[in-house]
Amino acid sequence: MRVLKKILLYTLLSGAAITFIYPFFWMIMASLSPEADISSLVLFPSKLTLSNYSTMVSKIPIGRALFNSLFVSSVNTGLSLIFSSMVGYALSRMEFKGRNLIFMIIIFTMTLPFQITLIPNYIIMVKLHWVDTYLSLTIPFLINTFAILMFRQAFKSLPQALIDAARIDGCGELRIIFFILWPNIKPTIITVGILAFMGSWNEVLWPLIVIREEQFMTLPQLVTLFVVGGRAESQLGVKLASAVFLAAPIIIAYLFFQKHFIQSMASTGLKD
Template sequence: MSSFLRYGLLTLAALSFIYPFIWMVSASLSSERGLGELTLLPISFTLSNYATVFTKIPLDRAFLNSAFVALLTTGLVLVSGAMVGYALARMEFVGRSLIFYLIIFTMTLPFQITLIPNYITMVRFGWVDTYLALIVPFALNSLSILLFRQAFQSLPQALIDAARIDGAGELRIIFQILVPNVLPTVLTITILTFMGLWNEALWPLIVIRDEETMTMPQLVTLFSVGGRAEGQLGVKIAAAVMLAIPIVILYLFFQKHFIRSMASSGLKD
């Protein structure tokens, strides 16, 4: 009985999370008159909402921009996070603990606090309306440093010592010896970072004004609230569905590794 109750509650919780997304997909395939009904199947099935999105905004260009920014920045986060995490986990130097706790402290600060200083920096560097403004501020990630540090600390020191005896340098130890042994952590950082970058809309709205450089979340946001959708709710929902699809696909492919890493990445000093 207790198992039945437990699974029943879990099923209800899962449905409460997945129902809005299913309705969103259904609504994007429905005619405008059918949007008022909260059904799981499209009413007056149509693809016109998606066709309208592509005719009104350059969504294909925005998709490529988002993919380029998210993939390149995620790669930089993995490289920088692995290097800093290794230094904090395995190298002895003065102030190591202080630096680590300062990094942890920055994780408690909302990103909005740094918006103005970061924007002023982008203006002075002349990076407004360039990809650099979208990539550089996110190239170092506190969470990636923390997860890599914990993962590297869980590996035996003998692995590093053996690599050094064989003449391996620090970079080779990090990327050829340690990183392949913490692949679940790498995949977790990849998914979390890519998701955060793909869904980021506030920062691009501040630093990007050229439509050719806009990311997909930024363009969809401006499309929904800026008047181009002309009050058509189905068109707005279709744009939102297209924004969510890459993240859903990414998670479906890597969910097993993601869950395994999150379950095993307990924090320890």
């Protein structure tokens, strides 16, 4: 009975694991196979070819889009880590009038659905002439309320003695944050960093709205427009190649830092 139960358990779990892994495997194989093989592809194609990838490279500026995505995501992650730390530090470690009010505003704005600000934010971008520039992809994302709350929580948990000792040594507040406190809250930095990077990397609605010129398009946007816009000429292999290209950087990062990814994402649920 016990053994039977175990077998059933492993069968179910393995079945589920296959359901999650097989589609990715199929996608990679399909992107490497001749167009004619895709419609009957189960495991491996009759021969492996890179022609889908070369077609993709010749049709869209995918290298440029990769650069744009890496650039935008890095800037957004780096700067939002810095700004959110500063705000989080002030909210947890400094006394000033309006502190609780700001905290409550942050909580309130987090409940505000983005659908209400989407159109006006687009209009702001138009009026500032930020459409088709990197500014529209970065400036609105430099502050992240979730990150502020994470940093506030992390700084709160550190002993006051750490800060006092640094003050006696003559450190300013910014030095305290980035040189004294940051080394003590590495898990929070990793979590916020991964979430910010992933959020920025995978964002597609906003780029679709504010970027029309190909040279500024992010990778998910370019791939989306390539697949939807008919330039892939309904060649499945080329479409799938662009999807694999888009997935590869994140999947590779995930394979290396799997635990961090899972922990970071799990913490999105632990807001309160």
